[in-house]
Amino acid sequence: MNTNKRSSVVVIGNGMVGYKFCEKLLAKDKNSGQFMLTVFGEEPRVAYDRVHLSAYFDGKTAEDLTMAPMDWYIDNGIQLYLSDPVVDIDRERKQIRSHHGVVVPYDYLILATGSGAFVPPLSGVEKDGVFVYRTIEDLDLIQSHARKARKGAVLGGGLLGLEAAKALLDLGLEEAHVVEFAPRLMPRQLDDAGSSVLQRQLESLGLHIHLSKSTQEITGDDTITGMQFNDGSHLDVDMLVISAGIRPRDELAKLSGLETHPRGGIVVDNFLQTSDPSIFAIGECAVVHHMIYGLVAPGYEMAEVVAARMMGDDKEFKPYDMSTKLKLIGTDVGSFGDPFAAEPECRTVVYENRAKGIYKRINVSADGKELLGGILVGDADQYNMLLQTCKNKTILPPDAEDLILGSRGGEEAGAGVMSLPDDALICSCEAITKAMLCHEIGENGNDTIDLLKKATKACTGCGGCTPMVKDIIQGVQKAKGVYVRNILCEHFDFTRQELFDLVKINGLKTYTSVLNTFGKGDGCEVCKPATASILASLWNENILAKDRAPIQDSNDRFLANIQRGGTYSVMPRVAGGEISPEKLIVLGQVAQKYGLYTKITGGQRIDLFGAHVGDLPKIWEELIVAGFESGHAYGKSLRTVKSCVGTTWCRYGVQDSVTFAIELENRYKGLRSPHKLKSGVSGCTRECAEAQSKDFGLIATDKGWNIYVCGNGGTKPQHAQLLASDVDKETAVNLLDRFLMFYVKTADPLARTATWLNKMEGGMTYLKAVVVDDVLGIGAELEREMQLIVDTYACEWKEVVENPELRKRFSHFVNEPEVKDPTVQFEPLRDQVKAKEWA
Amino acid sequence: MDVIAINKDKYTWQAACTVDSIPEDGGACVLLNGQQIAIFNFTRRGEWYATTNECPHRQQMALSRGMIGSLGNEPKVACPFHKKTFSLKTGECLNDEGYQIATFPIKVEDGVVYVGV
Numbered sequence: 001m002n003t004n005k006r007s008s009v010v011v012i013g014n015g016m017v018g019y020k021f022c023e024k025l026l027a028k029d030k031n032s033g034q035f036m037l038t039v040f041g042e043e044p045r046v047a048y049d050r051v052h053l054s055a056y057f058d059g060k061t062a063e064d065l066t067m068a069p070m071d072w073y074i075d076n077g078i079q080l081y082l083s084d085p086v087v088d089i090d091r092e093r094k095q096i097r098s099h100h101g102v103v104v105p106y107d108y109l110i111l112a113t114g115s116g117a118f119v120p121p122l123s124g125v126e127k128d129g130v131f132v133y134r135t136i137e138d139l140d141l142i143q144s145h146a147r148k149a150r151k152g153a154v155l156g157g158g159l160l161g162l163e164a165a166k167a168l169l170d171l172g173l174e175e176a177h178v179v180e181f182a183p184r185l186m187p188r189q190l191d192d193a194g195s196s197v198l199q200r201q202l203e204s205l206g207l208h209i210h211l212s213k214s215t216q217e218i219t220g221d222d223t224i225t226g227m228q229f230n231d232g233s234h235l236d237v238d239m240l241v242i243s244a245g246i247r248p249r250d251e252l253a254k255l256s257g258l259e260t261h262p263r264g265g266i267v268v269d270n271f272l273q274t275s276d277p278s279i280f281a282i283g284e285c286a287v288v289h290h291m292i293y294g295l296v297a298p299g300y301e302m303a304e305v306v307a308a309r310m311m312g313d314d315k316e317f318k319p320y321d322m323s324t325k326l327k328l329i330g331t332d333v334g335s336f337g338d339p340f341a342a343e344p345e346c347r348t349v350v351y352e353n354r355a356k357g358i359y360k361r362i363n364v365s366a367d368g369k370e371l372l373g374g375i376l377v378g379d380a381d382q383y384n385m386l387l388q389t390c391k392n393k394t395i396l397p398p399d400a401e402d403l404i405l406g407s408r409g410g411e412e413a414g415a416g417v418m419s420l421p422d423d424a425l426i427c428s429c430e431a432i433t434k435a436m437l438c439h440e441i442g443e444n445g446n447d448t449i450d451l452l453k454k455a456t457k458a459c460t461g462c463g464g465c466t467p468m469v470k471d472i473i474q475g476v477q478k479a480k481g482v483y484v485r486n487i488l489c490e491h492f493d494f495t496r497q498e499l500f501d502l503v504k505i506n507g508l509k510t511y512t513s514v515l516n517t518f519g520k521g522d523g524c525e526v527c528k529p530a531t532a533s534i535l536a537s538l539w540n541e542n543i544l545a546k547d548r549a550p551i552q553d554s555n556d557r558f559l560a561n562i563q564r565g566g567t568y569s570v571m572p573r574v575a576g577g578e579i580s581p582e583k584l585i586v587l588g589q590v591a592q593k594y595g596l597y598t599k600i601t602g603g604q605r606i607d608l609f610g611a612h613v614g615d616l617p618k619i620w621e622e623l624i625v626a627g628f629e630s631g632h633a634y635g636k637s638l639r640t641v642k643s644c645v646g647t648t649w650c651r652y653g654v655q656d657s658v659t660f661a662i663e664l665e666n667r668y669k670g671l672r673s674p675h676k677l678k679s680g681v682s683g684c685t686r687e688c689a690e691a692q693s694k695d696f697g698l699i700a701t702d703k704g705w706n707i708y709v710c711g712n713g714g715t716k717p718q719h720a721q722l723l724a725s726d727v728d729k730e731t732a733v734n735l736l737d738r739f740l741m742f743y744v745k746t747a748d749p750l751a752r753t754a755t756w757l758n759k760m761e762g763g764m765t766y767l768k769a770v771v772v773d774d775v776l777g778i779g780a781e782l783e784r785e786m787q788l789i790v791d792t793y794a795c796e797w798k799e800v801v802e803n804p805e806l807r808k809r810f811s812h813f814v815n816e817p818e819v820k821d822p823t824v825q826f827e828p829l830r831d832q833v834k835a836k837e838w839a
Numbered sequence: 840m841d842v843i844a845i846n847k848d849k850y851t852w853q854a855a856c857t858v859d860s861i862p863e864d865g866g867a868c869v870l871l872n873g874q875q876i877a878i879f880n881f882t883r884r885g886e887w888y889a890t891t892n893e894c895p896h897r898q899q900m901a902l903s904r905g906m907i908g909s910l911g912n913e914p915k916v917a918c919p920f921h922k923k924t925f926s927l928k929t930g931e932c933l934n935d936e937g938y939q940i941a942t943f944p945i946k947v948e949d950g951v952v953y954v955g956v
Contacts, residue, residue: 063937066937068936068937069936069937071937490910490911491908491909512864512883521908521909521911521912522881522883522884522907522908522909522914523883523908523909524906524908524909524910524915524917524924525905525906525908525917525922525924527908528906528908529906547863547864549862549865550862550863550864550865550866550906550907551864551906553906553919554901554904554905554906554919555919557904558904562901562904562919562920564899565899566899566900566901809862809867812868812900813868813869813870813875814856814860814861814867814868814869814878815855815856815860815869815870815871816869816870819870821875821900823875823893823900824900
């Protein structure tokens with residue numbers, strides 16, 4: 001290739017948009033190779049995801065946030081200069097000079113200089129303890145200052161300001177304040193009512209919100225001590241994060257004589273061209289259509305337009321939708337179309353539920369046919385559909401309120417994602433339409449999220465479109481007449497339920513025999529534990545015997561829960577949460593002897609953390625002598641049956657909940673299932689054992705027991721539903737046998753009972769028909785299968801402790817069994833130790 | 840692209856352990872010159888592999904405790920912590936670009952496993 005003929009493209013700025021431009025140009029230029037890219041960045045690191053910056057305080061590392069690693073630039077032949085801002089553009093000679101004196105000639109110059117934080121001209125902004133919130137370096141400074149600060153404030157209650165406020169909470173400040181000049185939060189996205197609902201949600205999380213506050217000065221000598229407001233009030237703070245808006249970085253453009261806007265920003269036309277035809281500006285430094293687009297998606301679209309035009313395509317940057325949806329400190333907020341449209345040109349529908357912290361507003365055109373825009377606070381599940389309805393000018397149903405309230409009676413409003421037009425933009429970060437996705441799924445067979453990510457880059461930006469993309473995959477497959485089967489993985493063309501039956505009928509007891517008979521390839525981390533669970537549910541043999549140890553997930557493989565740093569936690573069974581003083585003493589002695597951190601768990605037992613893998617058999621040997629047995633905290637199996645004290649002690653109790661809880665826990669202990677099982681038994685309707693949040697729970701009545709099933713806490717809490725009422729103990733056990741075995745046999749891998757029920761056709765009515773009314777005639781069989789599990793129970797740890805072959809596997813180094821992992825490190829925590837924080 | 844972190848011309852074979860100390864179709868860790876090395880006995884394929892024991896994602900010494908398997912025909916191991924999977928042949932991370940583990944030459948003679956370090 002003759003490099004002399006290649007055009008030189010210089011990109012100034014290595015932020016998200018600058019990076020995206022390189023990615024897009026490279027993709028388009030792959031075959032022709034006509035461009036040579038040089039990139040200058042001011043920051044010391046390669047482009048990273050600034051949108052998710054607050055995740056940095058949530059455990060994400062700078063590396064996690066990186067858009068593409070350094071190797072990507074090298075592999076793609078990009079000459080990258082970091083920590084080296086461009087200081088001069090010589091437009092006559094068409095060359096630039098960097099701070100370090102690098103001179104590069106250009107044919108095309110792309111300004112992607114982005115924006116900096118806007119710092120209002122207040123007296124005192126230079127004091128120590130005053131920060132902006134823009135780069136990873138800013139975050140490091142904030143983090144280090146926060147260690148000695150107690151009270152912090154954020155100046156600015158917009159989108160970024162609230163993100164910064166979340167960061168202050170995450171950093172553990174005692175008091176976190178938000179100070180906003182406008183009379184409401186997120187003034188560009190929310191109306192007064194929406195802001196007020198959001199404010200209440202944020203206040204309930206411990207944020208202090210001050211609205212209509214104009215700051216006069218920042219007080220303190222060298223270091224900030226407080227903020228003085230124009231209304232005479234004062235706020236004591238040790239640190240302040242200024243997040244009052246952005247200021248386009250146009251200084252270089254100005255210096256080079258390019259046209260800039262009086263209020264900041266590089267003026268460009270609809271093709272992102274500056275007043276110099278060889279120079280383009282994209283992202284937050286550009287003023288296009290008389291405005292700055294302060295979001296990443298339009299920035300990406302600008303990158304696309306410039307890259308496309310350089311390849312000779314005719315493309316124009318059109319006014320871009322500024323709709324946005326995000327999760328602010330746990331509260332969903334969405335704002336789309338024209339959120340503020342008001343009468344007379346539109347009719348507004350508002351739903352407000354202050355008890356639940358939900359506010360929804362939609363603005364419908366005066367003729368009732370189109371959706372103009374709206375606001376969602378507290379529940380933004382309908383955001384994607386509303387946005388699409390708005391953008392595509394879909395004709396609305398006669399009762400527009402169904403859009404936000406759901407249909408009350410009858411069918412759901414709208415026909416879901418498949419009713420959208422082909423050109424509906426599904427992934428706005430990468431500008432991917434429904435038609436493009438349907439084509440990839442239907443014609444090219446990219447029918448999983450992972451494959452679509454690779455093929456189209458959909459879902460790789462903000463990830464907000466993932467649920468819709470999943471629905472489109474299902475929709476396309478249904479339309480093709482494909483019966484959508486949830487097969488295990490590439491090695492087994494069966495659902496878990498099918499494989500369960502096949503293994504049972506053929507009496508297979510090892511993974512290898514299952515893979516040889518019904519699978520292909522060498523297995524993987526999905527089908528191995530799934531098969532292990534099936535084998536255990538069917539035959540109840542020791543999970544580490546035969547070839548089964550290496551197919552267990554690592555917790556099951558070492559019969560303990562792996563924790564940070566690679567140590568394990570030990571949790572013996574304490575059925576029903578009842579424990580004698582003697583046993584408590586033994587737990588204390590063992591923890592002391594092996595240096596373990598102890599904590600009471602939510603399931604009414606005691607967890608011992610920080611055990612070296614080599615110590616596990618010795619620890620268990622001592623626990624077993626004292627009468628303990630495995631608690632299966634490591635398994636997808638029954639965890640605990642939580643109980644309240646019931647009639648044993650409580651003056652309200654109507655049944656003996658502790659005894660029943662212990663009986664149930666001992667009955668189902670060791671039962672391997674698709675996911676973990678939790679249970680609770682309450683002695684009266686006050687429900688202190690929280691049985692209605694469990695996979696199965698019992699609540700005492702005057703006449704017997706009410707059985708609830710398919711509840712869970714976790715990411716998506718769901719209440720359990722009533723299966724049977726006022727039954728005696730024996731009936732309750734029979735019904736639970738059937739229910740649990742039916743779940744074990746038919747659920748997908750890693751589906752909790754609630755998820756299983758939600759996917760079940762016919763739902764609770766069907767489940768009741770099978771379990772209580774035995775419409776399938778399998779009740780007796782299910783009970784028999786459960787009885788086999790109960791009869792064959794053996795403590796796994798006792799078997800390991802007594803079996804030298806199994807016991808041998810518990811060492812970190814097989815060639816040095818006595819040596820412990822030297823990288824394990826602990827840090828002091830109150831009176832105990834904790835795992836060292838991971839890097 | 841060859842990014843395996845060793846110079847292939849410069850290694851010496853070191854006896855690591857006996858064959859039976861590594862479970863079939865599973866892995867275990869050995870300590871060699873202060874270095875933690877994960878050894879995998881991929882019985883199903885009749886192959887042996889050696890990699891670093893450390894997963895680069897969270898710097899955890901745990902790869903030897905991971906489940907092995909295949910992606911297409913590529914042999915792989917899944918870290919037990921967050922299920923990043925790595926090719927046992929090249930050390931490349933198969934489900935998250937940007938991570939890489941080192942692999943080592945390995946051979947079995949007379950029931951003893953040797954690793955080239």
